Amino acid sequence: MPALQRILLKLSGEALMGDEAFGIHRGTIERIVAEVAEVAHLGVQVAIVIGGGNLFRGVAGGAVGMDRATADYMGMLATVMNALALGDALERAGVRARVMSAIAIDQVVEPYVRPKALQYLEEGKVVVFAAGTGNPFFTTDTAAALRGAEIGAQLVLKATKVDGVYTADPKKDPSARRYQRISFDEAMVRQLQVMDATAFALCRDQNLPVRVFSIFKPGALKRVVMGEDEGTLVHV
Ligand SMILES: Nc1ncnc2c1ncn2[C@@H]1O[C@H](COP(=O)(O)OP(=O)(O)OP(=O)(O)O)[C@@H](O)[C@H]1O
Numbered sequence: 001m002p003a004l005q006r007i008l009l010k011l012s013g014e015a016l017m018g019d020e021a022f023g024i025h026r027g028t029i030e031r032i033v034a035e036v037a038e039v040a041h042l043g044v045q046v047a048i049v050i051g052g053g054n055l056f057r058g059v060a061g062g063a064v065g066m067d068r069a070t071a072d073y074m075g076m077l078a079t080v081m082n083a084l085a086l087g088d089a090l091e092r093a094g095v096r097a098r099v100m101s102a103i104a105i106d107q108v109v110e111p112y113v114r115p116k117a118l119q120y121l122e123e124g125k126v127v128v129f130a131a132g133t134g135n136p137f138f139t140t141d142t143a144a145a146l147r148g149a150e151i152g153a154q155l156v157l158k159a160t161k162v163d164g165v166y167t168a169d170p171k172k173d174p175s176a177r178r179y180q181r182i183s184f185d186e187a188m189v190r191q192l193q194v195m196d197a198t199a200f201a202l203c204r205d206q207n208l209p210v211r212v213f214s215i216f217k218p219g220a221l222k223r224v225v226m227g228e229d230e231g232t233l234v235h236v
């Protein structure tokens, strides 16, 4: 029996690249979708917020010299492309999925309407939230916290390239040690960059725990859903 009935999964856009330098790697997205399908078939209601770092980041080199808000809208559009790819891959894998966007692009994707999203989840459809919060100066981590709170998710699962929260960025500091659990306040005081402070603060204020784990570790998503110890729990 799964320990969780409704989850918000935050997928890093960069995780979709596989070993490529940018873009979407077919084999990687199919493997991630297979893991999502496994937990959806257990009866868990799954909502997903997808990042855009594999395609565009508003604060990145390519956006230097641009108006920040315009660059951020480009970043949000990048997440729409990832969401469409993910929705398509889920349907191809036999999982009913709906993509909903925080920015109106009516010909392309359905708008985000909270009651409709809740209806889809209750019908067993995987809902992919695109375009982050719909506002510049935010990130898809904050969108995950926001949508997680809105849909009453029991946990935000931050699926990323590292297997938890470390004392420092493990990609830069090989001596960094992983926390088994850490409070939101401590993560913010220590300025741990795995998730942005706005997202941490919103989850803390809404008493919405976050589990950070590696999307590259086979079976890790299912283990989290089954309530097993995996990655790092960030709690109030
Ligand atoms: N203290 C820390 N513990 C763990 N990871 C950390 C820490 N500090 C920085 N990081 C880095 O944070 C990254 C997690 O962010 P992630 O790649 O999921 O980015 P994102 O912005 O949420 O997604 P996207 O790729 O869509 O932009 C990890 O790749 C890791 O290298």
Ligand SMILES: O=c1ccn([C@@H]2O[C@H](COP(=O)(O)O)[C@@H](O)[C@H]2O)c(=O)[nH]1
Residues within 6 Å of the ligand: 013, 050, 051, 052, 053, 056, 057, 058, 059, 071, 072, 073, 074, 075, 076, 078, 079, 131, 132, 133, 134, 135, 136, 137, 138, 139, 140, 141, 142, 143
């Ligand atoms: O609510 C949001 C979400 C995202 N953005 C912009 O999109 C990119 C990509 O998102 P990641 O979270 O980095 O994957 C982000 O850098 C922002 O430029 C946004 O403006 N508002």
